[in-house]
Amino acid sequence: MTTPWFATWLLATGLTALVATTQTRGQSGDRPYDLVIANGRVIDPESRLDGVRHIGIRGDRILAVSRRPLHGRDVIDATGHVVSPGFIDLHRHAHGDASYRYAARDGVTSAFELEVGTPDVEAWYRMMGPARLINFGVGAGHIGARMQVLGDKGFMLPTGPGRGAATATEITAILAALERNVLSGAVAIGMGVAYTPGASTAELAGVFRLAARHRTFVFAHLGSGARALNALLGMAGDAGASLHIAHINSTAGDEIRTYLDVVRAARTRNQDVTTELYPYTAGATLIQSALYDDWERWPDERFSRLEWAATGERLTRKTFAAYRAQGGSVIAHGNLETTLTVAIADPLPMFASDGGRDASDNPTHPRGAGTFARILGHYVRDERVLSLEEAIRRMTIEPARRLQARVPDMRDRGRIRVGSYADITIFDPATVIDRSTYGNAAAYSTGIVHVIVNGVPIIRESEFDDRAEMQGLRVVIGTRMPGRPIRAPR
Ligand SMILES: [Zn+2]
Numbered sequence: 044m045t046t047p048w049f050a051t052w053l054l055a056t057g058l059t060a061l062v063a064t065t066q067t068r069g070q071s072g073d074r075p076y077d078l079v080i081a082n083g084r085v086i087d088p089e090s091r092l093d094g095v096r097h098i099g100i101r102g103d104r105i106l107a108v109s110r111r112p113l114h115g116r117d118v119i120d121a122t123g124h125v126v127s128p129g130f131i132d133l134h135r136h137a138h139g140d141a142s143y144r145y146a147a148r149d150g151v152t153s154a155f156e157l158e159v160g161t162p163d164v165e166a167w168y169r170m171m172g173p174a175r176l177i178n179f180g181v182g183a184g185h186i187g188a189r190m191q192v193l194g195d196k197g198f199m200l201p202t203g204p205g206r207g208a209a210t211a212t213e214i215t216a217i218l219a220a221l222e223r224n225v226l227s228g229a230v231a232i233g234m235g236v237a238y239t240p241g242a243s244t245a246e247l248a249g250v251f252r253l254a255a256r257h258r259t260f261v262f263a264h265l266g267s268g269a270r271a272l273n274a275l276l277g278m279a280g281d282a283g284a285s286l287h288i289a290h291i292n293s294t295a296g297d298e299i300r301t302y303l304d305v306v307r308a309a310r311t312r313n314q315d316v317t318t319e320l321y322p323y324t325a326g327a328t329l330i331q332s333a334l335y336d337d338w339e340r341w342p343d344e345r346f347s348r349l350e351w352a353a354t355g356e357r358l359t360r361k362t363f364a365a366y367r368a369q370g371g372s373v374i375a376h377g378n379l380e381t382t383l384t385v386a387i388a389d390p391l392p393m394f395a396s397d398g399g400r401d402a403s404d405n406p407t408h409p410r411g412a413g414t415f416a417r418i419l420g421h422y423v424r425d426e427r428v429l430s431l432e433e434a435i436r437r438m439t440i441e442p443a444r445r446l447q448a449r450v451p452d453m454r455d456r457g458r459i460r461v462g463s464y465a466d467i468t469i470f471d472p473a474t475v476i477d478r479s480t481y482g483n484a485a486a487y488s489t490g491i492v493h494v495i496v497n498g499v500p501i502i503r504e505s506e507f508d509d510r511a512e513m514q515g516l517r518v519v520i521g522t523r524m525p526g527r528p529i530r531a532p533r
C-alpha cells in the first residue's frame with residue numbers, strides 16, 4: 044500500500060498536529076479576520092492554555108485560537124506580551140467616562156457596581172446609555188432601597204434614618220423595591236451591613252430569601268468582627284442564597300487568616316460563597332458614613348490614621364468634626380502589608396478595585412486606577428507572591444463565574460476560547476505596574492499595551508485609540524465606545 048504524497052508530507056512536517064490544535068469556528072477559506080492578535084503568549088485559566096497562539100476575531104467574537112499564523116485585515120503584534128481575557132472588576136463605584144479610562148488603562152474590560160448598587164436599576168441603565176468605553180453593569184442596592192423607604196437624604200450612603208431600624212411595613216416596602224429592581228435586570232443584590240447598622244436580622248434574612256428566589260447572589264460589605272461573618276454566612280445558608288463578601292482584606296484586617304478559613308470551611312460544606320480583595324493597606328469611604336458614628340469616643344491618635352482625600356492632610360479631632368459636617372472621601376490607613384500579602388497569596392479571593400470617585404470622576408484612592416497592574420507588576424513579578432496564571436484566574440474567569448448563573452452574557456466573557464466575546468487585555472509582564480498613589484491617585488497604569496472590548500481595540504500601543512473626526516468645521520476627538528450594558532434577563 045502506498046501512502047499518498049500529501050499524507051507523508053503532513054506527517055513529515057507535523058502539520059497534522061497543528062491542524063488538530065487550531066480551534067476555529069465559521070472560518071471560510073481565506074477570508075481574513077477583522078482583527079488578528081499575533082504571536083502573543085495566550086493565558087486562559089479556564090482551559091489552562093499557556094502558549095504562543097494567534098487569535099482571529101470577527102465582529103465581537105473570537106473565531107480562532109491557532110498555532111498557525113492567521114490572516115487579518117488588522118493585526119496586533121503581541122510578541123513578548125501576555126494575551127489575557129479582559130479583566131472583570133466586580134466592585135467599582137465610579138461609572139463614568141473618566142473613571143472608565145483609568146479602568147481600561149489598568150486592563151479592565153467590564154466593570155460592575157454591586158456593593159452599593161442602585162435603588163433604581165432601570166434608571167441607572169438609562170443614564171449609562173447603550174455604549175461606553177468598557178462593559179458595565181449594576182446590582183439592586185439594599186442600602187439605596189432602604190434610604191428611599193426610610194427617607195434618608197444622604198449621598199450614596201445613609202446619613203440619617205437610613206441607618207436606623209425599619210418597621211415590619213417598611214421592611215415589606217424595602218423588599219418589594221429590591222424585587223422590582225431584581226426583575227428589571229440587576230446582576231446581583233448589594234448589601235452593606237456596616238452602613239445600615241439598624242437593619243434587623245429579619246430584614247437581612249428577607250434579602251437573602253429574595254436572592255435565593257431569583258437565583259442571584261448577595262454582594263455584602265460585612266459588619267466588623269468574625270461573628271458578623273458567621274452571622275451572614277448562616278443567613279445565606281438558611282435561605283439557600285449565594286454570598287459574595289466584599290474586600291475581605293479591609294473587613295478582616297488582622298483576622299485575615301480566620302476569615303479565609305471560615306469562608307473556605309463554608310465552601311467545603313458546599314455553600315456558594317466567594318470573596319475579593321484590593322491590593323492596598325488603606326481603605327477609603329465617606330467620612331459621614333455610619334462606620335465613624337462612634338468618633339467622639341476615639342482616642343486622639345486614631346484621627347491621624349485618616350487622610351482627607353481631597354488634600355492629603357491627616358486629620359485631627361477638630362478637622363475630622365469639620366469635614367464630617369461637610370461630607371467627602373477619607374482614606375483610612377492602618378492595615379498591615381503582611382496581612383494583605385496573606386490574602387493575596389491565598390487562592391480564594393478574587394481581585395476587585397472598590398474604586399470610588401470624586402466629583403470629576405477621578406479616583407480618590409489609588410485602587411481605582413492601579414489595582415490590576417499592581418497585582419501583576421508588584422505582587423506577581425516583583426514580590427513573587429503568586430503566579431501569573433493564578434493572578435489572571437482571579438481577575439477573569441472567577442468573576443465571570445460569579446455572575447454567569449444569572450447573567451448568561453458572562454458565560455462568554457472572562458475566557459479566551461472560540462465563540463467567546465473578544466474582550467482581551469494584552470500586557471508586557473516585564474513592565475506592567477501601577478503608578479497611582481495616595482498623593483496622586485489619578486495616574487494611569489503602565490505596561491497595559493492593548494485592550495480590546497467586544498472586538499474593538501480601545502487602547503493600542505499603550506495609548507487610547509481615540510479617533511479625530513470632522514463634525515462640520517470642528518474636529519472632534521471621539522473615544523471609541525464598544526462597551527455594552529451587561530444585564531440579567533428581564
Ligand atoms: Zn465596601
